[in-house]
């Protein structure tokens with residue numbers, strides 16, 4: 176069981192509350208999209224689940240176990256960042272192997288997992304290259320490969336396609352949908368501000384919004400299936416956000 180639950184979670188930076196009243200449940204194997212305008216707290220919410228940002232108050236659980244004080248490396252989550260965050264001085268192979276080496280995974284097991292991930296993502300011919308010798312789409316694949324080899328229970332994506340051109344973005348969207356198909360038991364949380372992307376990928380959309388004043392910010396405007404939000408928006412914000420093309 177790897178479902179993720181957040182109960183009454185709040186996040187503040189100093190005096191500023193950026194997220195409040197976050198109640199959320201993501202099922203085992205579910206593809207969940209965090210959608211919302213820039214600055215509403217999507218990345219912060221994702222980073223708390225990853226463990227790279229602390230939870231100010233409330234309860235965060237993965238697989239029923241309280242995670243508030245658990246280190247990122249012990250959470251069975253893997254994150255893919257918008258800017259790829261590859262190590263420039265390492266080869267593609269070394270980039271993909273790095274996390275496993277840190278975790279003291281045996282060498283032949285590392286080699287096996289990297290090979291399988293590289294095959295899945297069709298980057299086998301690129302394993303000896305450095306990141307600077309790759310296109311944007313290839314770099315993004317390496318970043319996804321680095322997540323796959325860790326065999327996480329939860330994949331976290333923070334706007335992974337926003338640096339790619341439009342055509343490649345549509346193509347990579349299909350690849351991410353395939354990834355979900357290939358790892359049916361892993362939960363996926365995908366952050367985007369693009370409603371088309373959200374509608375195409377999500378089992379569940381969590382639509383966030385910013386607050387009215389500068390001291391109280393993001394909260395969940397509505398969560399549910401894409402069709403639910405589209406056909407039964409709870410308020411004007413939801414209707415406006417999903418109704419207007421980007």
Ligand code: ADP
Pocket residue numbers: 188193211212213214215216217218219220392
């Ligand atoms: P989104 O990903 O939806 O664009 P973020 O989660 O990045 O939004 O940011 C939400 C709010 O939290 C923003 O107002 C941002 O300025 C603020 N914020 C994010 N990280 C920090 C930080 N480390 N210190 C202070 N404020 C932050």
Ligand code: MG
Pocket residue numbers: 217218219
């Ligand atoms: Mg963000």
